[in-house]
Amino acid sequence: MTLLSRTYFYSQRTGKAGKWICRILLTALIYLFFWPQVAFSQHSLKGKVLSPAGPLEFANVVIKEKGVGAITDSLGRFEIKDLEAGDYLIQASMIGFASESRRVSVPISKGEFIFEMNSLDGSLDEVVVSGTMQEVSKLDSPVPVDVYKSIFFKANPTPSLFESLQNVNGVRPQINCNVCNTGDIHINGLEGPYTMILIDGMPIVSGLATVYGLTGIPQSLIDRIEVVKGPASTLYGSEAVGGLINVITKRTELAPVFSADAFASGWGEVNTDLGVKSTFGKNVQSLTGVNLFWYDNPIDNNGDGFTDLTLQQRVSIFQKFQIQRKAGRAFTMAGRYVNEDRWGGQMEWTEQDRGGDQVYGESIRTRRWETFGVYQLPVPGNVSFQYSVNGHKQDSYYGATQFVADQKIAFGQLTWMKESGKNNLLLGTAYRYTFYDDNTPATAHNGTENFPSEIHLPGAFAQNEFKISPSQSLLGGIRYDYNSLHGSILSPRLNYKLVSADKSTVFRFSVGNGFRVANVFTEDHAALTGAREVVFAEELAPERSWNTNLNLVKKIYSDRGNYFGLDGSVFYTYFTNRIVPDYETNPNQIIYANLDGNAVSKGVSLNLDAAWNSGLKVMAGATLMDVSLDEDGQKVRQLLTERFSGVWTIGYEIQSLGLTVDYTGNVYSPMRLPLLGELDDRAEYSPWYSIQNIQLTKAFGDRWEIYGGVKNLLNFTPPANSIARAFDPFDQGVEFDSNGQVIPTPENPNALTFDPTYVFAPNQGIRGFFGVRFTIL
Structure with a gap:
C-alpha cells in the first residue's frame, strides 16, 4: 500500500x-x-509590438527588474525566455514613439501579450512660450526656440544654472573676473547685457540678472530651459537684444511631493537642492525650493598668490503658489530671495582686511529678492495681467574701492489674446520703472550731489499670427516704447514658418529689431574692480540692432527605429550705437562710448540630436561665427569672443546594470584678450581649450539615485600669469607719468599694472564629485 x-x-x-x-x-x-x-520550471513571454501603421521592428521590450529583454523582429514579435512564474512590469520603447509600460502575470493565461504604441515626436510636441508669449508646441511656434529639459542638466551637475549652460550650443557662461568669478551669459558672441533672463515667462529685467539671475535657482524645481537666440525686443523690450533665457519651473500638479539633490566636489564645494510640494485646502498648491551652496576652502594651484576659486556662501529660497480658479483661469504667484557672500583675493586675506589697502580681496555681499506672477482676469476672452518686481542690494569692496548699489525694478503687463479663424492676435500694454543708485559718478550730479537714476518706460505691442495654410504661417509684430530719458523707440519683427506634410521638416525665417539702454555699472564687472578708472567719453545713446535668422529642422527615423534630428541656423545681427568698453587706449582706464560705426555678429550653428535603440544618445552642436567692430574703416575682432565653439552630451544606459554613463564637454577656439599695452608680454589670444566631464549614475528603484564622476578630465587651466602683477595688487611699485601712463622701469619693464580682467576660462582643474538624489512622487 x-x-x-x-x-x-x-x-x-x-x-x-x-x-x-x-x-x-x-x-x-x-x-x-x-x-x-x-x-x-521556466516560462517564456511572447508578444507583439504594434503601431497604428503596423508591426514595429527593432522595438525594445525589457523587464528592468530582471535585467532581461528582447528586440522585436520584422513582424513586431518578441520572446523573453527563462522566466520564473510571477508578476512583472514590462516596458516597450522605441525612438519616435511614446513608451508603454504594463504589468503582466507569467505565464499568461491565453493568447499573446500585445503592446500598442503611438507615434510621438517629443521634441516637436514640447510646449514653449518664449517665442510668442503663448503656450504653443515647438512645432507650431514660428520663432525658433531651443528647449532643454531638466534631465539634460543632470548629465553634468553644477552648483548653478549659470555653469550648467556651458553645454548649450551657441551659449557660453563667461567669467569676467579672475578674482571674484562673477560673469554673464554670451549668446552667439554677444555679451551678457544683451541677454534677458526670465522665470516662468516674466522678465527679471536687469543687467545684474545675467550675473545673479541664474544663481541660486533650485534645480530640482526646474522643468525646462527655453533659449531664443536673436532680438526679442518686440515682446520683451530692452535687454532682449541678443536673446533670452526663460527658466520654466514645474507645474505644481506635476511636481514631486519631495525631492532632494546634494553633491560635493573634491575641492570642498557642497551644493544642496530641496523641493517640497504642499496643498492648502482644495484650491491652493505650492512649491517650495531651497538652494544651499558652501565653499570655504582657499586653493591656489597656479601659484599666483590668489584664490583660484571664489569662496561662497549662498542661500536661496523659492516659493510658488498656484491657485485653482473657475473655468481654469490662471493665477500663480512666486518669489525668490537670494543672500550671497563671496570673496576672492590673496590667500592670506581675512574679513579684517575688507576694504583695506594692505591685503587685496574682492568681497561681494548680495541680497536679491524677486516676486512675479500672472492673473487671468474674470472677463470674457483671454485677458491676463503679469507682473514682476525685484530688488538688488550690493555691498562690495574691490581692494580698497567700495561699491554700494541699490536697484529696484517694477514691471507690469496686460495682454489680450484672441484666436479667430486663421488669425491668432496678441495685444498688450506694459510699463517698467527702474530705480538705480550707487556711490559712483554714474549717479552723481555736478560731481558732488547724489542723483539716482529713475527711468519710466511705458509701451504697447501687437502681434498677429496668420495661418496661410495648414503648413504655413506668418507672424508679424511691432512694439512702441517711450523711454523717459531717450524718447520714442519702435521695434518691429516678422517671422515665417513652413512645415512639410509629414512634419519631419520645418523651415523658419525671422527678421527683427532690438534696442537696449545700457547701465555700465550693473553690466560690466570690469568697471568695478578699482584697477582702472571709468571714463565716459559722451552721453550714451540707446543701442539699436537688426537681426535676421534662417532656421531648418529635419527629423529622420531609420528603418531600425533609430532617430536623428538636425537643427541648423544662419544668423546675422547688425548694430548701430553699439556701446563698447575701450581697454586699450589707456591701460589705466575703461573708456565707454557709442561706437562711431557699426558692429556685426554673424555665423552658422548646427545641432545634432540622435538616439539608438541600443541605449546610446548623443546631443552635439557647433557654432562658427564672426563678431567684429568697424570704426573709422578699421575692423577688429570683439574681445573675449571665440570664432568656433562645440558642445556635446553623450549618454549610454546599461539596462542590465541600471547604470547610465554621461560624457559631456565643450571646445573653444582662441579669443582676443585685453592687454595692458604694447609691452604686455601675455599672449594676445587664448589657446584652443576644452572642458570635459564624465559621470556614472545608478538608480535604486524609483526614489534613490547616486551619481559621481570627474570634471575637467583634461585638467585645463588658464596661464598662471593671467592676473597682471598679482604680487602688487595696489600698484605700489608702479610709476606713472603726468598723463597717467605707466612708465617702464627695471622693476616693471612691461609697464603693467594690477589687472584681473585677462580671463577666459575657470581656474579649476581636474576634480572628482559625488552626489545623491531622492524623490517621492
Whole structure:
C-alpha cells in the first residue's frame, strides 16, 4: 500500500480531528512532491509590438527588474525566455514613439501579450512660450526656440544654472573676473547685457540678472530651459537684444511631493537642492525650493598668490503658489530671495582686511529678492495681467574701492489674446520703472550731489499670427516704447514658418529689431574692480540692432527605429550705437562710448540630436561665427569672443546594470584678450581649450539615485600669469607719468599694472564629485 493510500485509509478510521490532520499531511505531501517542478520550471513571454501603421521592428521590450529583454523582429514579435512564474512590469520603447509600460502575470493565461504604441515626436510636441508669449508646441511656434529639459542638466551637475549652460550650443557662461568669478551669459558672441533672463515667462529685467539671475535657482524645481537666440525686443523690450533665457519651473500638479539633490566636489564645494510640494485646502498648491551652496576652502594651484576659486556662501529660497480658479483661469504667484557672500583675493586675506589697502580681496555681499506672477482676469476672452518686481542690494569692496548699489525694478503687463479663424492676435500694454543708485559718478550730479537714476518706460505691442495654410504661417509684430530719458523707440519683427506634410521638416525665417539702454555699472564687472578708472567719453545713446535668422529642422527615423534630428541656423545681427568698453587706449582706464560705426555678429550653428535603440544618445552642436567692430574703416575682432565653439552630451544606459554613463564637454577656439599695452608680454589670444566631464549614475528603484564622476578630465587651466602683477595688487611699485601712463622701469619693464580682467576660462582643474538624489512622487 502506498503512502498516500495509507494516509487516506487512516483518515477514514479516525475522528473529525484526525481527518483534518490527515488532510493537512496529504496537502503537504502533494506540495513537497510537486514543488521542485513548480519552483524551477521556466516560462517564456511572447508578444507583439504594434503601431497604428503596423508591426514595429527593432522595438525594445525589457523587464528592468530582471535585467532581461528582447528586440522585436520584422513582424513586431518578441520572446523573453527563462522566466520564473510571477508578476512583472514590462516596458516597450522605441525612438519616435511614446513608451508603454504594463504589468503582466507569467505565464499568461491565453493568447499573446500585445503592446500598442503611438507615434510621438517629443521634441516637436514640447510646449514653449518664449517665442510668442503663448503656450504653443515647438512645432507650431514660428520663432525658433531651443528647449532643454531638466534631465539634460543632470548629465553634468553644477552648483548653478549659470555653469550648467556651458553645454548649450551657441551659449557660453563667461567669467569676467579672475578674482571674484562673477560673469554673464554670451549668446552667439554677444555679451551678457544683451541677454534677458526670465522665470516662468516674466522678465527679471536687469543687467545684474545675467550675473545673479541664474544663481541660486533650485534645480530640482526646474522643468525646462527655453533659449531664443536673436532680438526679442518686440515682446520683451530692452535687454532682449541678443536673446533670452526663460527658466520654466514645474507645474505644481506635476511636481514631486519631495525631492532632494546634494553633491560635493573634491575641492570642498557642497551644493544642496530641496523641493517640497504642499496643498492648502482644495484650491491652493505650492512649491517650495531651497538652494544651499558652501565653499570655504582657499586653493591656489597656479601659484599666483590668489584664490583660484571664489569662496561662497549662498542661500536661496523659492516659493510658488498656484491657485485653482473657475473655468481654469490662471493665477500663480512666486518669489525668490537670494543672500550671497563671496570673496576672492590673496590667500592670506581675512574679513579684517575688507576694504583695506594692505591685503587685496574682492568681497561681494548680495541680497536679491524677486516676486512675479500672472492673473487671468474674470472677463470674457483671454485677458491676463503679469507682473514682476525685484530688488538688488550690493555691498562690495574691490581692494580698497567700495561699491554700494541699490536697484529696484517694477514691471507690469496686460495682454489680450484672441484666436479667430486663421488669425491668432496678441495685444498688450506694459510699463517698467527702474530705480538705480550707487556711490559712483554714474549717479552723481555736478560731481558732488547724489542723483539716482529713475527711468519710466511705458509701451504697447501687437502681434498677429496668420495661418496661410495648414503648413504655413506668418507672424508679424511691432512694439512702441517711450523711454523717459531717450524718447520714442519702435521695434518691429516678422517671422515665417513652413512645415512639410509629414512634419519631419520645418523651415523658419525671422527678421527683427532690438534696442537696449545700457547701465555700465550693473553690466560690466570690469568697471568695478578699482584697477582702472571709468571714463565716459559722451552721453550714451540707446543701442539699436537688426537681426535676421534662417532656421531648418529635419527629423529622420531609420528603418531600425533609430532617430536623428538636425537643427541648423544662419544668423546675422547688425548694430548701430553699439556701446563698447575701450581697454586699450589707456591701460589705466575703461573708456565707454557709442561706437562711431557699426558692429556685426554673424555665423552658422548646427545641432545634432540622435538616439539608438541600443541605449546610446548623443546631443552635439557647433557654432562658427564672426563678431567684429568697424570704426573709422578699421575692423577688429570683439574681445573675449571665440570664432568656433562645440558642445556635446553623450549618454549610454546599461539596462542590465541600471547604470547610465554621461560624457559631456565643450571646445573653444582662441579669443582676443585685453592687454595692458604694447609691452604686455601675455599672449594676445587664448589657446584652443576644452572642458570635459564624465559621470556614472545608478538608480535604486524609483526614489534613490547616486551619481559621481570627474570634471575637467583634461585638467585645463588658464596661464598662471593671467592676473597682471598679482604680487602688487595696489600698484605700489608702479610709476606713472603726468598723463597717467605707466612708465617702464627695471622693476616693471612691461609697464603693467594690477589687472584681473585677462580671463577666459575657470581656474579649476581636474576634480572628482559625488552626489545623491531622492524623490517621492
